[in-house]
Structures are given as structure tokens and as C-alpha cells.
Amino acid sequence: MSEKIATRVAYGTALAEIGHNENIVVLDADLSKSTRTDLFKKKYPERHINMGIAEANMMAVAAGLATCGKTVFASTFAMFAAGRAFDQVRNSIGYPHLNVKIGATHAGITVGEDGASHQAIEDIALMRSIPGMTVISPADAVSTKALVKKAAEMYGPVYLRLGRLDVHVIYPEDAEFEIGKGVCLKEGTDVTLIATGFMVEKALAAAEALKESGISARVIDIHTIKPLDEEIIIKAAKETGAIVTCEEHNVLGGLGSAVAEVVVKNFPVPMEMVGVEDSFGKSGKPADLVEKYSLTAEKVIEKAKLVLERKKA
Amino acid sequence: MDAKVKLDLMKTAAMIRKGIITAVATAGSGHPGGSLSAADILTYLYFREMNIDPKNPKNPDRDRFVLSKGHCTPGLYSTLAHRGFFPVEDLKGFRQVSSYLEGHPNMNYVPGVDMSTGSLGQGISAAVGMALAGKLDNKSYRVYAMLGDGELEEGQVWEAAMAAAHYKLDNLTAFVDYNRLQIDGNITEVMNPEPIADKFLAFGWDVISIDAHDFDEIEKAVEKAKANKGKPTAIIAHSIKGKGVSFMENQASWHGSAPKKEQADQALAELDAYIESLNG
Ligand SMILES: Cc1ncc(C[n+]2csc(CCOP(=O)(O)OP(=O)(O)O)c2C)c(N)n1
Numbered sequence: 001m002s003e004k005i006a007t008r009v010a011y012g013t014a015l016a017e018i019g020h021n022e023n024i025v026v027l028d029a030d031l032s033k034s035t036r037t038d039l040f041k042k043k044y045p046e047r048h049i050n051m052g053i054a055e056a057n058m059m060a061v062a063a064g065l066a067t068c069g070k071t072v073f074a075s076t077f078a079m080f081a082a083g084r085a086f087d088q089v090r091n092s093i094g095y096p097h098l099n100v101k102i103g104a105t106h107a108g109i110t111v112g113e114d115g116a117s118h119q120a121i122e123d124i125a126l127m128r129s130i131p132g133m134t135v136i137s138p139a140d141a142v143s144t145k146a147l148v149k150k151a152a153e154m155y156g157p158v159y160l161r162l163g164r165l166d167v168h169v170i171y172p173e174d175a176e177f178e179i180g181k182g183v184c185l186k187e188g189t190d191v192t193l194i195a196t197g198f199m200v201e202k203a204l205a206a207a208e209a210l211k212e213s214g215i216s217a218r219v220i221d222i223h224t225i226k227p228l229d230e231e232i233i234i235k236a237a238k239e240t241g242a243i244v245t246c247e248e249h250n251v252l253g254g255l256g257s258a259v260a261e262v263v264v265k266n267f268p269v270p271m272e273m274v275g276v277e278d279s280f281g282k283s284g285k286p287a288d289l290v291e292k293y294s295l296t297a298e299k300v301i302e303k304a305k306l307v308l309e310r311k312k313a
Numbered sequence: 314m315d316a317k318v319k320l321d322l323m324k325t326a327a328m329i330r331k332g333i334i335t336a337v338a339t340a341g342s343g344h345p346g347g348s349l350s351a352a353d354i355l356t357y358l359y360f361r362e363m364n365i366d367p368k369n370p371k372n373p374d375r376d377r378f379v380l381s382k383g384h385c386t387p388g389l390y391s392t393l394a395h396r397g398f399f400p401v402e403d404l405k406g407f408r409q410v411s412s413y414l415e416g417h418p419n420m421n422y423v424p425g426v427d428m429s430t431g432s433l434g435q436g437i438s439a440a441v442g443m444a445l446a447g448k449l450d451n452k453s454y455r456v457y458a459m460l461g462d463g464e465l466e467e468g469q470v471w472e473a474a475m476a477a478a479h480y481k482l483d484n485l486t487a488f489v490d491y492n493r494l495q496i497d498g499n500i501t502e503v504m505n506p507e508p509i510a511d512k513f514l515a516f517g518w519d520v521i522s523i524d525a526h527d528f529d530e531i532e533k534a535v536e537k538a539k540a541n542k543g544k545p546t547a548i549i550a551h552s553i554k555g556k557g558v559s560f561m562e563n564q565a566s567w568h569g570s571a572p573k574k575e576q577a578d579q580a581l582a583e584l585d586a587y588i589e590s591l592n593g
Pocket residue numbers: 029030031053055080084346347348382384385431432433434460461462463464465490492494495496554568
């Protein structure tokens with residue numbers, strides 16, 4: 001299997017690579033060694049600003065910097081970026097549509113041992129409900145780096161959902177990405193597995209296993225949850241007639257909900273969702289939690305078979 | 314304080330420190346630094362001061378403790394375990410998927426935990442709520458909270474401070490574990506919260522500064538806080554992050570990393586030697 005790199009490391013690396021642009025300012029809230037903005041700080045200490053343990057203030061300060069023409073990357077854990085500072089993100093960044101990129105690391109249950117208080121499984125729901133907010137949830141280090149750079153180039157607020165855990169690199173180094181365009185990673189005709197974040201890897205593994213049972217599964221990486229690539233979803237609904245969504249997030253309000261909104265309005269087909277079943281996480285090794293909360297290829301396979309039963313009925 | 318009582322507290326605190334090392338080392342993760350700096354205050358509160366009963370942890374008349382700096386569960390759990398709320402042996406399950414000892418305090422899973430915390434700045438507000446309830450219900454229980462000095466950077470801490478003084482919550486005592494370190498370095502370099510005592514004074518609190526590792530000073534401050542009328546009290550506890558383990562003392566790097574086996578063995582040996590010297 002390929003190399004493993006955490007998407008937060010790819011985020012810090014990308015920031016260091018684009019940091020020659022003097023317009024870029026990076027904010028952190030006493031977590032620079034964890035969010036990996038320390039990689040930017042090493043090269044551009046004068047444009048790395050530690051705001052202390054004060055996330056709400058950091059977000060509105062980011063907004064103020066943006067009004068003066070700065071491209072701001074504001075980083076902390078997803079729990080505190082989307083959770084604690086929700087009002088500041090909504091009212092000071094979203095509402096005035098300012099050029100702030102929120103680098104939200106340690107999203108989801110794979111935070112591991114810190115437990116539920118630090119495991120954001122609601123952030124996609126929160127962020128995608130803010131008008132004009134772009135929501136990006138990359139699957140690996142290559143797509144993270146590319147999308148961080150795209151986010152810096154575009155104007156407007158962006159939420160970048162990043163992970164703590166080392167995850168496999170699934171894209172070739174020179175792969176290209178466009179914000180708002182999903183990637184069809186594998187063609188298939190019976191069912192479509194639509195995944196985001198580290199669940200893309202699980203969806204690919206599930207598709208391989210399904211092939212052995214004679215089931216042809218399409219796999220799509222939705223790295224941009226908003227604006228959502230409706231076209232790729234509607235096409236999948238029409239051509240495969242069944243969809244399973246896969247995400248490291250509450251099944252309420254996240255990728256599954258976003259896909260369902262498109263499917264129901266345009267071409268209803270049976271759908272199943274793999275995700276955290278509306279419960280808080282807990283402490284444990286990431287691998288143990290992935291099993292406990294069934295964020296596994298086995299679960300994706302089970303749901304694919306279930307949705308195929310419903311498709312036949 | 315009676316010399317025998319003090320000696321017992323010192324031994325208990327050393328046992329609690331051993332539990333901290335054991336929990337963090339077996340978990341392979343967790344927060345030893347701030348747990349060790351808080352250990353003496355936790356020991357004093359749970360073994361000398363607070364009206365609590367391990368057999369009846371939800372007694373509505375009990376004193377309350379809120380660990381606002383929730384990452385210091387190794388300190389809180391080791392204290393609760395040694396006080397009899399649950400088996401000391403269970404500390405070895407800390408942060409594991411099969412255990413109830415969550416990385417951050419969970420009031421529904423862990424006997425003796427009065428409030429779920431982990432997101433800094435929120436616990437002190439919950440403590441204000443408990444103190445307000447005490448006033449509303451005419452109860453005599455007291456509420457203790459422990460804040461980190463880095464945690465003071467959260468604006469919510471000062472919203473809570475304002476509310477506590479506004480409602481004259483003299484049943485509330487907040488400790489600040491003043492170890493001068495947070496994750497990214499010295500508090501004054503990351504985001505200076507100084508002058509801390511002056512801030513609490515300006516917010517209408519009474520303020521007492523003590524050595525966090527001296528039981529006589531802890532006792533005097535707690536007694537003074539209990540005698541205070543009409544105002545909450547902040548006890549600024551000058552501490553050493555990593556206190557009691559030579560290689561962890563005053564090192565920001567031990568904020569949230571676990572000792573390896575040999576390091577844990579050395580730490581436990583140092584604490585055993587210290588307990589020996591007290592017995593001596
Ligand atoms: C709202 C929030 N932001 C960030 C964190 C991550 N975090 C955990 S501990 C810590 C540093 C705390 O420093 P301090 O309050 O001084 O604690 P101590 O030195 O007593 O361990 C940070 C930033 C958090 N738990 N909650």
C-alpha cells in the first residue's frame with residue numbers, strides 16, 4: 001500500500017509552499033504543533049500569529065485582517081473552529097463573505113484518545129448551512145495540498161476539514177482538482193459509493209471486495225461538500241440506481257444529507273448512509289474507534305448489499 | 314496544619330502522582346504536566362476539604378469540583394481512584410476504547426466527576442451555575458473549580474468571572490494552576506494573560522496567591538475563601554508544571570505527551586524514593 005500522511009501535515013506543508021505570497025497571514029490558537037501551521041511559522045514567522053487559546057476572538061480577528069486585503073488561514077481543531085466559534089464564523093466571516101480560510105484539523109472520531117469533547121462530527125452540517133461557505137473535506141495528502149492552494153487562489157470563506165490520523169495517499173502526485181468537482185475514482189454500474197475524507201479509502205476497498213461478489217460499484221470522492229457537484233451525483237443516480245454515502249461525521253446533516261437533498265430533488269433512488277449513527281464519540285485508539293463506530297469497508301459492503309436489495313424490490 | 318496530617322497529605326499526593334504516570338504511560342497519551350502541577354491541590358480538596366462520599370457520589374448536598382482545564386484527567390482520576398470512587402487498577406484503562414475513563418472528564422461515565430469538560434473556558438461557567446443553584450436552593454455546599462493559566466486566554470473565563478461577582482457567589486472558589494506554560498510555550502509569549510491577580514480583582518473577586526505545592530498555604534487560602542462573604546475567591550496557585558518528576562518539571566513538551574516505558578519507570582522510582590524519604 002502507499003505512503004501514509006495526515007491531511008493536517010499536508011495542510012501545513014502547503015501553507016509553507018504558498019507562503020511566499022506576502023498577502024497570506026496564518027493564525028493559530030496555541031495548537032501550531034498539532035495543526036502543523038508550525039511548518040509555515042518556520043519559514044515565515046512574521047506572518048504566523050498566535051492568538052492564544054481564544055478561538056472566537058481568532059475568527060473575528062481573521063475577519064478584520066481580511067477586510068484589509070489579507071488572505072487569512074485561521075487554524076485550530078475542528079471542534080473549536082466550527083463549534084466554539086460558530087457564531088463568529090457565521091456572522092463575522094460568512095455574512096460579510098470575507099476571504100478567510102478555516103484550517104480545521106482533528107475532525108471526526110479518528111482524533112482518538114482525546115475523546116468526544118474533541119471529536120467534531122457535526123462540523124460539516126454546521127459549516128455547509130452557512131450561506132456562501134465553501135466546505136472542503138479531502139481524502140489524502142495530495143488532494144489536500146492541491147485544494148489548499150486552490151482555496152488560497154479563490155476569494156471567499158472556505159472551511160477545510162482535516163484529520164489527525166496518518167492516511168494513505170490515494171492520488172498520484174500530479175493529480176488535478178477543482179473545487180466543486182467530485183472525482184470518479186472507479187467506474188461501476190450497480191451501485192455508487194459516494195465518500196469524503198478518509199472514508200474514500202474505505203469505499204475503494206469496499207468496491208474491490210464487492211467486485212468479487214459480482215457487484216460493480218462506482219466510487220466517487222466528494223472532496224468539496226459545498227458547492228456540491230450535483231451533476232456527478234445525478235449521473236450516478238441515473239446510471240447505477242443506488243447510492244451509499246460514506247463519511248466520518250454524524251449521519252445527520254453531513255455528506256449523506258447533502259447527497260440525499262440532490263437525489264430526492266432530481267432522481268430519487270434508494271440510498272444508504274455510512275457514518276456515525278447520531279452518537280458522541282469516545283476515547284480510544286483511532287483504529288479501535290473506526291471499528292466501534294463501523295467506519296469500515298465491511299460496513300460499506302453491508303450497506304451496498306442492502307441498498308441493492310432495495311433497488312431490486 | 315498538624316504535622317502528621319501534612320505528612321499524610323504529602324504521601325497521598327505522591328501516590329496520586331504515581332497514578333498519573335501509570336495512567337498516561339499505559340494509555341500512551343494524555344496530559345502529565347498539568348496533572349502533576351495540580352496534584353497537591355486535588356489531594357487537599359478531596360482528602361481534607363470537600364464534603365463528598367465515594368459511596369454516594371451524586372449526593373445533592375455534596376461539595377462540587379469542576380476541572381475546567383479538562384485535559385488534566387490523569388490528575389483528577391488518580392485522585393478520585395485513591396479516594397475510593399473507583400478501583401485504582403482501572404487507571405490502567407485510561408483512554409482505551411474498552412474503558413469508561415475518557416480522555417476528558419465525563420460526568421455520566423465516571424463516578425465522582427461533577428461536570429463534563431474538555432473545551433477550555435467552559436467549566437468555570439458551569440461552576441458558576443452550580444454556585445448559583447446553591448444560592449437558589451439555600452444549600453451550604455461549596456463549589457471549587459480549577460483553571461489553567463493558558464485557559465485564562467478564553468474570553469468566556471472572564472464572562473464567568475463577571476457573572477460570579479455580579480451574583481456575589483461567595484460559595485465559589487476558583488484555583489488558577491499558575492504553571493506559566495501552555496502548549497506552544499510560555500503563557501506570556503503565546504498570549505499574555507497577565508496581570509492575572511489584578512484582573513480577578515478588577516472583576517470583583519477576592520484574590521489569594523499561594524505556593525501550589527505547600528499544604529499549609531493551600532489550607533490557609535481555602536479557609537480564607539470560605540470565610541469570605543459576598544465575593545467569589547480566586548486562588549492563584551504558583552505551581553511547577555510536571556512537579557515531582559525531575560525530567561518533566563517546567564517543560565512545555567510534557568504538556569500532552571506520554572512517557573515511554575523507561576521514562577515511566579524512572580518517574581515511578583523517583584516518586585517511590587520520595588515516599589521512602591517521607592516514611593524515613
Ligand atoms: C477551547 C479549547 N481550545 C483548545 C484546546 C486545546 N488545548 C488543550 S490543553 C491546552 C493548553 C492549556 O494550557 P493551560 O490552561 O495552561 O493548562 P495546563 O498548563 O494547566 O496544563 C490547549 C490549547 C482545548 N482543549 N479547548
